[in-house]
Amino acid sequence: MAKDKNFQSVSKEANQIWNDATYGLVEETSASIRQAKANMSASQTEAAEVQKFVSARYFKDQDAAAEGIKRGGIRNPSLSTLGNDIIWGIYHSTAAVENATDKKVRQEEGERVSMLEKNLNELYSIIEIGKESDPMFMGEYFGLQENNLPGQVGGMALVGGDTQTWCKTMVIRNGLDVESAKEEYYIGDKGTIRLRYSGGVLDNEIIDKPAVQWLSYDPGIIRDIPAENLKLLQTPLTLDEKGEPASILDESSQYNPVFLLRDDSFMQISDDGKTQTEFIPANIQKVLSSIKPQLEARSSAIMKDYTLANIVWRNNFNKEEDIKFTVAPNGNNIDAEQQAEFQKLMFESIKPMLPVVAMGETTEVVKEEVQPEMVEEVDEFAEFATK
Numbered sequence: 520m521a522k523d524k525n526f527q528s529v530s531k532e533a534n535q536i537w538n539d540a541t542y543g544l545v546e547e548t549s550a551s552i553r554q555a556k557a558n559m560s561a562s563q564t565e566a567a568e569v570q571k572f573v574s575a576r577y578f579k580d581q582d583a584a585a586e587g588i589k590r591g592g593i594r595n596p597s598l599s600t601l602g603n604d605i606i607w608g609i610y611h612s613t614a615a616v617e618n619a620t621d622k623k624v625r626q627e628e629g630e631r632v633s634m635l636e637k638n639l640n641e642l643y644s645i646i647e648i649g650k651e652s653d654p655m656f657m658g659e660y661f662g663l664q665e666n667n668l669p670g671q672v673g674g675m676a677l678v679g680g681d682t683q684t685w686c687k688t689m690v691i692r693n694g695l696d697v698e699s700a701k702e703e704y705y706i707g708d709k710g711t712i713r714l715r716y717s718g719g720v721l722d723n724e725i726i727d728k729p730a731v732q733w734l735s736y737d738p739g740i741i742r743d744i745p746a747e748n749l750k751l752l753q754t755p756l757t758l759d760e761k762g763e764p765a766s767i768l769d770e771s772s773q774y775n776p777v778f779l780l781r782d783d784s785f786m787q788i789s790d791d792g793k794t795q796t797e798f799i800p801a802n803i804q805k806v807l808s809s810i811k812p813q814l815e816a817r818s819s820a821i822m823k824d825y826t827l828a829n830i831v832w833r834n835n836f837n838k839e840e841d842i843k844f845t846v847a848p849n850g851n852n853i854d855a856e857q858q859a860e861f862q863k864l865m866f867e868s869i870k871p872m873l874p875v876v877a878m879g880e881t882t883e884v885v886k887e888e889v890q891p892e893m894v895e896e897v898d899e900f901a902e903f904a905t906k
Contacts, residue, residue, distance in 0.1 A: 797879030
């Protein structure tokens, strides 16, 4: 039984351990958040702030939000007004064609009927697109209905292309920013239906876009690069000593023996000198030669689609500007230098998952007992006899 131990002293020690662990957890979490924020681009920070602001209003007063939603999207009075104008325009122009005595008038009104009928069909398409895209936006932008939070891995991208502007207009469209904000439907100069957004989160900016194209916009989902990297590291890429397929990491995310330099292992003694732990260096050269072709192939596949590459570039790699759209000699629509940087960033994304050493067993330090010095015995009588 340990001396000077009682219930109070043990409880005190346990509480101190808990307090230290709790404080450490708070510090680690805070540091992680600070690091994540530092890695975000300015546009990512702005997009996240807008999303946070709208979310706070949405969840704080859901009754008011529900009223706003009732007036947004396909319920927007501007849509029904345009629909009525088109239908009445068809009616009047059709009547004008039937009653026209002048050939030129009949032709002009007939062309107007054709154009308005085309607009009406386009409006029906817009309504159907809205029925699908509006609830999808609401779910993804607020992380509802099992959707991951936007701006996070697996969630909706918040930056890249027109995404940042599109999110603001969709906030207005869905009635979540009713303070001086509005969405207007109208027929543009080229005879197609357009949407004009103003006020609210847009400040003094006015956004004017073709309706079908704008409502069909897809911001994309942020790829889970770490999960893809882990899957690669746990996929058999070579053969072990027995000729069996072996991955770099096993299911416990530990190195498989074939990727370790056993002959270079070393021991590290604990601070108290009581235990020693074996550390085995990883064969980094073998690891790199195994994963390099796989990472290059994955990067190249992503870069064949500019939109997908830009989502990764802006949201995973935290770049402030869109990746440059151009035609490179290899056929990808991305600037040649940025293709090289993309490959480099993809390669570096796997580095944190690969420690330079693996931990072996921890054993007690066995100290050799110091043997007493051997003292040669002297035969006193023999010594006396020689004198």
